[in-house]
Amino acid sequence: MSGPQVGEPEAVPIAVDADVVRVRQAVRALAQTARLSLVDQTKFVTAASELARNTLVYGGGGEAVLTLVSDARRTGVRVRFSDDGPGIADLDLAMTDGYTSGNGLGLGLSGARRLVETFTIDTAPGAGTRIEITSWSR
Amino acid sequence: MAQEPVTPLSSLLQDRRERIAAAWLETAAGELRGRITRSELEREQTDVLDTLVAGLAAGGLALTDPAFEGLRGLLGSVSTTRARQGFSPRETAISVFALKEGLYAILSDGDATLAPADLLTLLRLVDDLGLFTFETFASARESIIAEQAEQLLELSTPVVKLWEGVVAVPLVGTLDSARTQVVMEKLLQTLVDTGSEHAIIDITGVPAVDTQVAQHLLKTVVAARLMGAECTISGIRPQIAQTIVALGIEFGDIRTKATLADALVAALRTGKGRRAETSALTVA
Amino acid sequence: MESVPILKIGTTLLVSIQVDLQDHTALQLQEDLADRITSTGARGVLIDISGLEIVDSFIGRMLASIASISRVLDATTVVVGMRPAVAITMVELGLSLGGVRTALDVEKGLRLLDVGEDDAEHLLLDPDGTEAE
Numbered sequence: 170m171s172g173p174q175v176g177e178p179e180a181v182p183i184a185v186d187a188d189v190v191r192v193r194q195a196v197r198a199l200a201q202t203a204r205l206s207l208v209d210q211t212k213f214v215t216a217a218s219e220l221a222r223n224t225l226v227y228g229g230g231g232e233a234v235l236t237l238v239s240d241a242r243r244t245g246v247r248v249r250f251s252d253d254g255p256g257i258a259d260l261d262l263a264m265t266d267g268y269t270s271g272n273g274l275g276l277g278l279s280g281a282r283r284l285v286e287t288f289t290i291d292t293a294p295g296a297g298t299r300i301e302i303t304s305w306s307r
Numbered sequence: 308m309a310q311e312p313v314t315p316l317s318s319l320l321q322d323r324r325e326r327i328a329a330a331w332l333e334t335a336a337g338e339l340r341g342r343i344t345r346s347e348l349e350r351e352q353t354d355v356l357d358t359l360v361a362g363l364a365a366g367g368l369a370l371t372d373p374a375f376e377g378l379r380g381l382l383g384s385v386s387t388t389r390a391r392q393g394f395s396p397r398e399t400a401i402s403v404f405a406l407k408e409g410l411y412a413i414l415s416d417g418d419a420t421l422a423p424a425d426l427l428t429l430l431r432l433v434d435d436l437g438l439f440t441f442e443t444f445a446s447a448r449e450s451i452i453a454e455q456a457e458q459l460l461e462l463s464t465p466v467v468k469l470w471e472g473v474v475a476v477p478l479v480g481t482l483d484s485a486r487t488q489v490v491m492e493k494l495l496q497t498l499v500d501t502g503s504e505h506a507i508i509d510i511t512g513v514p515a516v517d518t519q520v521a522q523h524l525l526k527t528v529v530a531a532r533l534m535g536a537e538c539t540i541s542g543i544r545p546q547i548a549q550t551i552v553a554l555g556i557e558f559g560d561i562r563t564k565a566t567l568a569d570a571l572v573a574a575l576r577t578g579k580g581r582r583a584e585t586s587a588l589t590v591a
Numbered sequence: 592m593e594s595v596p597i598l599k600i601g602t603t604l605l606v607s608i609q610v611d612l613q614d615h616t617a618l619q620l621q622e623d624l625a626d627r628i629t630s631t632g633a634r635g636v637l638i639d640i641s642g643l644e645i646v647d648s649f650i651g652r653m654l655a656s657i658a659s660i661s662r663v664l665d666a667t668t669v670v671v672g673m674r675p676a677v678a679i680t681m682v683e684l685g686l687s688l689g690g691v692r693t694a695l696d697v698e699k700g701l702r703l704l705d706v707g708e709d710d711a712e713h714l715l716l717d718p719d720g721t722e723a724e
Binding site for chain 2: 670671673674675676678679681682683688692693694695696699700
Binding site for chain 3: 186187189190193194197207208210211212214215218219222277280281283284
């Protein structure tokens with residue numbers, strides 16, 4: 170028994186406002202299935218909500234792909250957000266903490282990163298953005 | 308009754324079943340004397356042999372084959388039960404490895420119709436069964452330990468109601484990140500459950516804190532305020548105060564009191580519905 | 592389009608958010624509240640978020656905006672019922688509600704708003720300050 174086992178991926182398109190809510194609900198359901206604690210669930214779904222909104226507002230729409238993952242000891246939930254938007258020009262700047270006053274500037278990426286266990290981002294100007302987040306049960 | 312399917316391996320076992328089962332039972336019973344009754348052991352072994360033969364008859368050769376799904380399930384539940392009942396790793400594994408005694412027995416019988424290659428396959432299969440049993444035993448043990456650790460955590464973080472509207476958590480001993488988080492969540496939930504607007508975290512009994520723990524405590528206070536309650540930290544020892552300052556942690560407008568009693572008085576003075584500060588906060 | 596109902600209790604407007612809010616619904620609520628505060632002369636706004644399982648940056652900003660708008664319109668906003676998991680997440684996210692007062696539940700929230708109102712009543716009924724506070 171080695172290596173993570175991956176379940177069936179579930180794709181949720183992100184094209185309109187209502188889709189952000191749809192992503193939230195789908196992620197919440199999967200996080201519950203993965204037996205994340207309530208606090209970890211809340212954190213993960215909140216991060217997913219932020220990233221889904223980014224995909225819609227900054228990425229011009231895209232999709233979220235949800236997968237149940239597991240390794241020998243625990244289960245987890247993985248969500249991959251992707252869009253074919255303008256990409257992020259200055260990633261370092263985007264990842265700095267700009268949210269202390271909640272004024273709505275910045276993409277909230279650093280905040281979202283704090284809420285999940287693993288966070289990877291792949292982006293370049295003109296090449297769209299792909300962000301993958303994962304959190305595990307304890 | 309329809310003819311059951313057979314393969315060379317399944318018939319090998321089935322034809323010599325009594326001999327194999329007897330040798331297996333003797334060895335295992337000897338090892339597990341007093342830990343499990345002979346008849347219970349015999350029943351278990353019968354189940355395993357039945358399932359093994361069925362798997363072989365369905366064409367299974369390696370333990371990972373789909374034909375052996377039932378066998379894996381059976382062995383898994385047996386070893387999990389053994390783990391919960393406190394059997395040792397050897398006791399659990401030996402009850403499966405002892406099946407080899409049954410195979411050695413038919414080998415030493417000198418049966419000319421026995422194909423050595425088949426016997427080797429079976430011996431290897433039993434090795435796999437033993438290893439599988441051991442693996443499931445180990446992971447069952449790990450989950451039991453994890454469960455117990457969680458229970459211990461629950462028991463050692465009591466949240467008490469000191470007064471109408473005031474709850475407190477007297478923390479004792481060394482705090483680690485995990486425990487502090489549990490405390491935080493429990494305390495905040497208790498505020499909601501009891502409708503209390505004041506929480507006191509007393510750390511008189513805590514010898515030292517590190518950055519992570521201090522951050523958790525801070526976050527608890529901020530979270531409580533966001534919810535509409537006030538949180539005071541009492542019993543900060545001089546050493547801890549120095550550590551906090553040395554670590555550069557901003558305690559800002561976090562309410563602190565020297566003793567739990569002082570904190571209680573302060574909470575009662577502030578009273579219901581009238582908190583000294585608003586919940587306007589920014590978190591660094 | 593679904594919208595969040597606004598109830599009136601005396602001079603307080605009560606909003607109870609029970610569902611997952613879409614962004615445009617949240618913006619609509621902001622507008623509706625501003626209208627209602629003005630048209631009813633409400634002095635208090637109570638927002639019950641006990642039904643919210645998450646509060647992300649958008650909702651957080653909405654709550655802060657409502658408070659600011661209310662203040663400009665001379666009303667006080669109190670947010671009540673924040674779940675512990677939500678509070679913990681908001682702290683982790685570094686999200687503040689920018690000056691919004693909070694209370695554990697609707698009852699305590701109304702009490703917070705009443706305190707402010709009592710002062711006003713006393714002033715109206717006793718302008719010379721001859722009665723004890």
